[in-house]
Amino acid sequence: MTGGPEHQPARPSWDCRACGRPWPCEPAQRELAGGHGRIALALVMWDHLEEAARDMPQTPPPELFDRFLRWTQ
Numbered sequence: 001m002t003g004g005p006e007h008q009p010a011r012p013s014w015d016c017r018a019c020g021r022p023w024p025c026e027p028a029q030r031e032l033a034g035g036h037g038r039i040a041l042a043l044v045m046w047d048h049l050e051e052a053a054r055d056m057p058q059t060p061p062p063e064l065f066d067r068f069l070r071w072t073q
């Protein structure tokens, strides 16, 4: 551990706390994919998508789907 910020989403912007990119950034994706099977990963990301949709109601749902779920498939 480096003690730096982990690649977690800052709310309500959902930008990564560590690198500032839209979450899930690549390191976050690697970490999530490493810790879950494919089905569990999709369920976890679906939960995140629903929370993000509440935090960012102005963002079109297809955009959120691409961002949170498409990479898990």
Ligand SMILES: [Zn+2]
Residues within 6 Å of the ligand: 006, 007, 008, 016, 017, 018, 019, 020, 021, 025, 026, 027, 028
């Ligand atoms: Zn990051």
